[in-house]
Amino acid sequence: xxxxxxxxxxxxxxxxxxxxxxxxxxxxxxxxxxxxxxxxxxxxxxxxxxxxxxxxxxxxxxxxxxxxxxxxxxxxxxxxxxxxxxxxxxxxxxxxxxxxxxxxxxxxxxxxxxxxxxxxxxxxxxxxxxxxxxxxxxxxxxxxxxxxxxxxxxxxxxxxxxxxxxxxxxxxxxxxxxxxxxxxxxxxxxxxxxxxxxxxxxxxxxxxxxxxxxxxxxxxxxxxxxxxxxxxxxxxxxxxxxxxxxxxxxxxxxxxxxxxxxxxxxxxxxxxxxxxxxxxxxxxxxxxxxxxxxxxxxxxxxxxxxxxxxxxxxxxxxxxxxxxxxxxxxxxxxxxxxxxxxxxxxxxxxxxxxxxxxxxxxxxxxxxxxxxxxxxxxxxxxxxxxxxxxxxxxxxxxxxxxxxxxxxxxxxxxxxxxxxxxxxxxxxxxxxxxxxxxxxxxxxxxxxxxxx
Ligand SMILES: Cc1ncc(COP(=O)(O)O)c(C=O)c1O
Numbered sequence: 001x002x003x004x005x006x007x008x009x010x011x012x013x014x015x016x017x018x019x020x021x022x023x024x025x026x027x028x029x030x031x032x033x034x035x036x037x038x039x040x041x042x043x044x045x046x047x048x049x050x051x052x053x054x055x056x057x058x059x060x061x062x063x064x065x066x067x068x069x070x071x072x073x074x075x076x077x078x079x080x081x082x083x084x085x086x087x088x089x090x091x092x093x094x095x096x097x098x099x100x101x102x103x104x105x106x107x108x109x110x111x112x113x114x115x116x117x118x119x120x121x122x123x124x125x126x127x128x129x130x131x132x133x134x135x136x137x138x139x140x141x142x143x144x145x146x147x148x149x150x151x152x153x154x155x156x157x158x159x160x161x162x163x164x165x166x167x168x169x170x171x172x173x174x175x176x177x178x179x180x181x182x183x184x185x186x187x188x189x190x191x192x193x194x195x196x197x198x199x200x201x202x203x204x205x206x207x208x209x210x211x212x213x214x215x216x217x218x219x220x221x222x223x224x225x226x227x228x229x230x231x232x233x234x235x236x237x238x239x240x241x242x243x244x245x246x247x248x249x250x251x252x253x254x255x256x257x258x259x260x261x262x263x264x265x266x267x268x269x270x271x272x273x274x275x276x277x278x279x280x281x282x283x284x285x286x287x288x289x290x291x292x293x294x295x296x297x298x299x300x301x302x303x304x305x306x307x308x309x310x311x312x313x314x315x316x317x318x319x320x321x322x323x324x325x326x327x328x329x330x331x332x333x334x335x336x337x338x339x340x341x342x343x344x345x346x347x348x349x350x351x352x353x354x355x356x357x358x359x360x361x362x363x364x365x366x367x368x369x370x371x372x373x374x375x376x377x378x379x380x381x382x383x384x385x386x387x388x389x390x391x392x393x394x395x396x397x398x399x400x401x402x403x404x405x406x407x408x409x410x411x412x413x414x415x416x417x418x419x420x421x422x423x424x425x426x427x428x429x430x431x432x433x434x435x436x437x438x439x440x441x442x443x444x445x446x447x448x449x450x451x452x
Contacts, residue, residue: 006402072415122247122272123151125282133211147380
């Protein structure tokens with residue numbers, strides 16, 4: 001496949017029927033790669049770096065299930081491990097050997113991890129990390145950064161908005177109807193990468209704060225030199241637990257995640273996505289002093305935190321995770337995938353530059369994002385200057401050339417080959433040329449509207 005040979009087949013009748021049914025039955029619609037109805041698709045299967053729709057169109061996939069497929073889709077050793085576990089049963093509630101072995105592997109890998117708890121998703125992991133911190137500090141308020149996404153919990157679905165005006169710091173703005181009105185009063189919002197403002201908020205509210213939660217790579221915006229260190233310092237000074245949300249960065253930026261790459265160790269960490277390669281799993285890990293609030297012995301001595309669920313420590317997800325960690329530990333794994341990611345990113349950067357459009361790429365080697373703005377990207381408000389309409393067009397132009405990407409990130413996997421990168425760069429070149437052309441063309445002349 002190349003962009004020259006990729007010709008998107010029109011949806012078959014079967015796919016059209018499925019799309020119509022989904023429109024009727026699934027009100028939130030399951031995510032599509034494009035907002036353009038004409039480009040809607042239903043996925044049939046995925047393998048390696050490729051994903052195929054029900055009409056037989058095969059795309060190179062940089063969405064990767066929103067990040068978890070770091071080894072690519074249906075990796076043979078993961079499929080083998082999952083198949084073997086399926087034969088042994090899929091849910092016990094009681095603890096199993098895969099869960100214990102995975103706990104041990106996480107403690108070895110993640111700098112802050114002394115103890116571990118298992119959950120069903122990244123949203124659950126951030127939710128339970130904050131509950132642990134609240135119990136430990138005996139305080140309720142949470143400080144999060146504007147624009148940071150920590151999943152669907154009521155307390156964190158605040159001030160991630162793209163469509164509304166932000167409020168003055170530290171006021172929180174709920175991002176969804178249905179969140180009880182009182183919740184936002186327990187949430188404080190700070191600007192990422194601005195340590196002066198953040199410190200002032202922490203100092204003012206130190207006695208009310210249960211924790212500070214941060215994506216160490218804020219969406220795709222890297223921390224400024226010294227920002228995470230200073231955040232660590234001020235939270236440690238007041239004894240406020242610092243939570244790293246490493247649902248995206250854990251095991252992706254490095255085997256020990258962002259805390260290894262950036263050299264800053266939080267008190268607690270939430271993991272998801274990459275660790276289990278698309279199998280439902282969320283993880284909280286961190287200092288024993290805080291994690292041990294979940295120990296049943298505390299049930300009668302106070303401070304006990306309930307953390308369990310039907311899928312906690314699910315043996316299939318844990319077996320998948322163990323197989324994935326074996327692959328990630330192979331010598332040269334990160335060097336190879338990072339090199340491929342950097343090559344794609346550098347190519348994207350120079351193609352964007354050649355268009356003369358205001359644009360830049362930010363992020364790390366295997367997770368990065370093009371932004372159509374010249375403004376230095378340091379936080380949510382600078383990201384709001386980007387031209388989202390142009391980005392939408394760009395995503396559609398790529399999809400028409402056989403490349404699937406979210407409206408935000410490019411996720412690169414170990415399954416993306418050099419040939420995939422070549423094909424993608426050629427598609428990017430064509431898509432950007434068309435984008436440029438469409439914008440320099442005079443607007444279509446329209447007949448004056450009849451008054452009626
Ligand atoms: C940084 C971060 N935290 C938490 C979550 C929530 O994870 P999940 O979708 O597994 O609930 C996401 C999901 O995209 C995320 O990007």
